[in-house]
Amino acid sequence: MKAIVCLKQVPDTSGKVAVKDNGQLDRGSMATITNPDDLNALEAALQLKETIGCDEVVVVSMGPPAAENMLRECIARGADRGVLVCGGEFAGSDTFATSQIIAAAINKIGVGPEDIVFCGRQAIDGDTAQVGPQIAEKLNIPQVTYVTEIKKEGDALICKRALEDGFMVVKVKTPCLLTCIKELNEPRYMSVSGIFGAYDKQIEIYDYPALKDDPLIETDTIGLKGSPTNVFKSFTPPQKGAGQMLTSDSPETELAGILTGKHLI
Amino acid sequence: MAEYDFRDIAAFEGVWVYCEQRQGTLVPTDFELLSEGRKLANEYGCELTGVLLGDGMTDEMAKELAGYGADNIMICDSPLLKEYTTDAYTKVICDLVREYKPAVLLIGASTIGRDLAPRCAARLHTGLTADATHLDVDTAEYIEFLKTSSYPGYVESQKFDMEDRNLKMTRPAFGGHLMATIICPRFRPQMSTVRPGVLKKAPFDQAKADAVKITRPEFSLTAEDCKTEVLSVEKAAKKLVDLSGADVIVSVGRGIGKDVEKGIALAEQLAEVLGGGVVGASRAVVDSGWITADHQVGQTGKTVRPKIYVALGISGAIQHVAGMQDSETIIAVNKNEDAPIFGVADYGICGDLFKVVPELIKQIELAKK
Numbered sequence: 001m002k003a004i005v006c007l008k009q010v011p012d013t014s015g016k017v018a019v020k021d022n023g024q025l026d027r028g029s030m031a032t033i034t035n036p037d038d039l040n041a042l043e044a045a046l047q048l049k050e051t052i053g054c055d056e057v058v059v060v061s062m063g064p065p066a067a068e069n070m071l072r073e074c075i076a077r078g079a080d081r082g083v084l085v086c087g088g089e090f091a092g093s094d095t096f097a098t099s100q101i102i103a104a105a106i107n108k109i110g111v112g113p114e115d116i117v118f119c120g121r122q123a124i125d126g127d128t129a130q131v132g133p134q135i136a137e138k139l140n141i142p143q144v145t146y147v148t149e150i151k152k153e154g155d156a157l158i159c160k161r162a163l164e165d166g167f168m169v170v171k172v173k174t175p176c177l178l179t180c181i182k183e184l185n186e187p188r189y190m191s192v193s194g195i196f197g198a199y200d201k202q203i204e205i206y207d208y209p210a211l212k213d214d215p216l217i218e219t220d221t222i223g224l225k226g227s228p229t230n231v232f233k234s235f236t237p238p239q240k241g242a243g244q245m246l247t248s249d250s251p252e253t254e255l256a257g258i259l260t261g262k263h264l265i
Numbered sequence: 266m267a268e269y270d271f272r273d274i275a276a277f278e279g280v281w282v283y284c285e286q287r288q289g290t291l292v293p294t295d296f297e298l299l300s301e302g303r304k305l306a307n308e309y310g311c312e313l314t315g316v317l318l319g320d321g322m323t324d325e326m327a328k329e330l331a332g333y334g335a336d337n338i339m340i341c342d343s344p345l346l347k348e349y350t351t352d353a354y355t356k357v358i359c360d361l362v363r364e365y366k367p368a369v370l371l372i373g374a375s376t377i378g379r380d381l382a383p384r385c386a387a388r389l390h391t392g393l394t395a396d397a398t399h400l401d402v403d404t405a406e407y408i409e410f411l412k413t414s415s416y417p418g419y420v421e422s423q424k425f426d427m428e429d430r431n432l433k434m435t436r437p438a439f440g441g442h443l444m445a446t447i448i449c450p451r452f453r454p455q456m457s458t459v460r461p462g463v464l465k466k467a468p469f470d471q472a473k474a475d476a477v478k479i480t481r482p483e484f485s486l487t488a489e490d491c492k493t494e495v496l497s498v499e500k501a502a503k504k505l506v507d508l509s510g511a512d513v514i515v516s517v518g519r520g521i522g523k524d525v526e527k528g529i530a531l532a533e534q535l536a537e538v539l540g541g542g543v544v545g546a547s548r549a550v551v552d553s554g555w556i557t558a559d560h561q562v563g564q565t566g567k568t569v570r571p572k573i574y575v576a577l578g579i580s581g582a583i584q585h586v587a588g589m590q591d592s593e594t595i596i597a598v599n600k601n602e603d604a605p606i607f608g609v610a611d612y613g614i615c616g617d618l619f620k621v622v623p624e625l626i627k628q629i630e631l632a633k634k
Contacts, residue, residue: 095383126438127396127438128383129379129383130379132383133351133380137383137384137387137388141492142493161376162376163498167499167501168349168497169496169498170493171494172492172494228390228392228452229392229447229448231447232433232447232448233445233446234438234444235411235414235443235444236443236444237415237416238417243595243597243610244611244613245607245612245614246614250624251616252621253628255612255614255628256632259632262594264572265539265540265629265632265633
């Protein structure tokens with residue numbers, strides 16, 4: 001069996017978010033990180049490899065050439081093989097388009113009867129949580145999302161999946177796709193020997209010609225132009241009027257007075 | 266039945282809302298979505314249909330749903346639908362869509378809805394907007410919305426096609442720094458998940474409930490269709506905090522680090538005197554293990570809009586601000602006068618929360634007398 005892990009390089013939105021005058025995100029000026037939930041997905045795959053000994057852990061990402069570094073970092077953490085899906089034709093894809101491209105890449109890697117595809121729950125730049133389930137649908141394999149615990153039992157996995165007010169225990173047969181949340185595990189750091197080894201490994205590049213003949217690819221629904229959803233307008237919200245700083249000798253009394261005056265308490 | 270063609274825009278009509286239930290109980294988001302769905306159905310001049318899947322779904326449940334604006338409730342009832350499974354629910358919904366061809370399908374962005382919606386959209390070969398917070402059909406209505414929701418001068422700088430009839434699905438992006446309106450012009454149905462707790466629920470209309478047309482369409486579903494099996498559903502041992510339903514939230518940030526226990530206790534006391542609120546937390550506090558994740562407010566946590574929101578020792582990272590900026594009154598206490606949280610607060614006190622909060626509790630108690 002093998003584990004295929006999908007990861008995304010994202011702008012670090014926990015720091016400063018730079019927005020250009022035209023209302024678009026200024027990605028160039030922002031630091032990039034590996035999407036946090038995706039590291040939990042990778043960790044889950046690596047743990048599986050250690051406990052039950054899967055043949056290989058393959059990391060896959062769709063992104064610009066610079067995302068190759070992220071894949072090397074995954075190899076430094078313990079992954080065996082890296083695939084970068086990269087091509088100008090893919091740029092601007094929405095989740096529908098993205099999922100068919102990644103599904104085609106996974107098809108090319110090959111999904112065997114015992115294999116598991118791991119994704120993070122969602123990426124912090126778009127927060128859609130759509131690509132994982134859409135890949136599963138295109139590959140026609142079952143999915144479990146919001147996974148917080150994984151146990152292998154024969155040819156099935158027993159997964160705990162989070163709900164708003166508790167959890168559900170789900171049994172799923174392989175091949176399947178799981179989306180992972182941060183409660184699942186604590187991602188490991190890169191090892192020193194891993195870092196050295198990572199630079200000897202070749203990252204495989206799947207470009208448009210490499211994937212276009214896959215039956216999952218519809219050439220008219222990929223990229224910015226082909227994506228089913230389009231951005232109709234994008235705009236920044238109005239600046240909220242500056243609030244009032246309470247600077248009297250007893251701001252606490254002042255605030256209590258305001259709250260009662262406005263009948264808020 | 267004519268062949269299903271997702272490109273044949275004119276063949277699709279009607280607004281559908283997927284009505285979620287958990288263990289046989291309808292969820293509040295259903296009522297929010299139906300209320301909004303009613304508005305959209307009126308703008309399209311079509312009917313609003315709620316789709317309810319489960320085991321033992323009653324006409325009473327259908328009437329309760331219809332009271333929020335639905336003309337029709339479609340019930341699919343089967344022991345195979347007792348617990349939510351991706352495979353069974355996706356199959357039934359997609360089969361219904363292929364048969365009845367609604368122009369719009371809305372699904373609540375719960376942990377279930379976010380599992381179901383992308384799977385359905387991929388199978389139906391259509392686009393999907395995530396976590397919409399505002400929806401319009403009429404361009405005039407959309408322009409009105411933009412006037413209050415975009416920076417001054419934006420509306421005037423844009424061109425609009427007043428005849429455009431696409432569903433305009435607006436969502437926050439990048440932690441609320443940007444708003445994006447998404448359309449799905451080439452394929453149908455137009456699908457969106459909708460963020461819980463944001464759209465306003467309409468008043469319950471008994472006449473609408475009484476007039477509802479309830480149908481139980483035929484559908485095919487066998488055990489072989491389900492590749493997953495739900496072994497159990499369990500509630501969390503500890504009662505989880507209901508942030509989205511709270512009127513008062515007092516949230517704590519890294520500023521409580523000096524004495525975490527006392528900081529949380531002060532927040533609880535302040536929430537109590539402000540009218541029985543609950544304690545929220547920034548991501549930093551949750552990540553440090555000082556409080557459980559169900560308290561987290563913000564982009565990857567929850568979006569809240571209580572009547573009073575108090576931020577104690579929270580600097581105001583954009584993810585947090587995105588999750589609470591729509592609160593009616595925001596109060597911030599922070600030692601650092603340059604903390605970004607003061608930029609969204611209605612009232613700010615610059616000072617040590619361990620000194621300010623006890624005094625504030627005392628003054629509020631006095632003021633209430």
